[in-house]
Amino acid sequence: MAALGATALALGFGLTPATAEAQDWPSGAVQLLVPAKAGGGTDAGARIISAQLQEQIGEGVVVVNSPGGGGAVAAEQVRTADPDGQTLLYYHTGFLSTYHTGGYDHSPVEEFTTIATFPVGGSFALAVDADSPYQSVDELIAATKETPDKVTLGVQFRSGSHFMAGLLTKASDAQFRMVEAGSDADKLVQLQGGQIDAAFVNTPGTLQYVENGDLRILATIAGNPERDPGAPDFPSLHELGYEEAVYGLDFIVLGPAGMDAGLVEQINEAFAAVLGNADVTEKLAQMRMPISPMGVAESQARIASSSEAVKATAEMLGLTN
Structure with missing residues (x-):
């Protein structure tokens, strides 16, 4: 029997050799x-x-x-x-x-x-502090044009949030000052502390801060143009006219x-x-x-x-x- 080897044994029981080898995991x-x-x-x-x-x-x-x-x-x-x-x-x-x-x-x-x-299924939120003067995406974008390179948008450079920021900038001609803000957990802290004016953060993680009255969501961005069914009260950036801002x-x-x-x-x-x-x-x-x-x-x-x-x-x- 040993002379048949693992391959023959595996085939004899209707398994591929790969499947037989995989049984040791983990x-x-x-x-x-x-x-x-x-x-x-x-x-x-x-x-x-x-x-x-x-x-x-x-x-x-x-x-x-x-x-x-x-x-x-x-x-x-x-x-x-x-x-x-x-x-x-x-x-x-x-x-x-x-x-x-x-x-x-x-x-x-x-x-x-x-x-x-x-x-x-879900989205990322363009969020600001609850005390932020910006009540809408349009207001936020307008502020970047009035004072170029002053409104800070927190991203994690070279990551998905950087791409979201780039797509919004391209769609709106905004003039944000993009700053390295780390992970979503870091961004949430910096938004509440006033170190950054806005950030793209995963919507599920942001909603609890919205419900607590600490943050405000201006819009969402996802891999499709529709509103996030999990956060239906907030418009998508695409819906607001920023049609290139689609990213999931x-x-x-x-x-x-x-x-x-x-x-x-x-x-x-x-x-x-x-x-x-x-x-x-x-x-x-x-x-x-x-x-x-x-x-x-x-x-x-x-x-x-x-x-x-x-x-x-x-x-x-x-x-x-």
């Missing part, structure tokens, strides 16, 4: 590298998913917050890890922006393994290049099962962050297509090196 605790600070929307979603994933696979899933370098530090740890599925990156497609603007040297599409892509993000799970195909399918299916869990669905809905699973082939096609679109946008905005 071999211990799985590290989920999250390039975001604790407290933001990306981190919160990762923790909801990881808690259920831990039950799903019967091993620990450790969320490691590593926001350094706009995601580059976490990405490098995953890129250079063993391709055994024990070290994974949980982030969003803002990572593509970082790559296409020169903030990271390794292609998320070509130098990693795409395990899963999760389209996100997907969450992604990446592993090192060279992962076994059967292992990739197994991990993808584990995440899909998590997102099919009613408790997880409810918690994400409460965060106004509905997430949908996709299979491996769909995920890989979607991230490749997104990468090309981000590259074209970066070139249009003059953000490439």
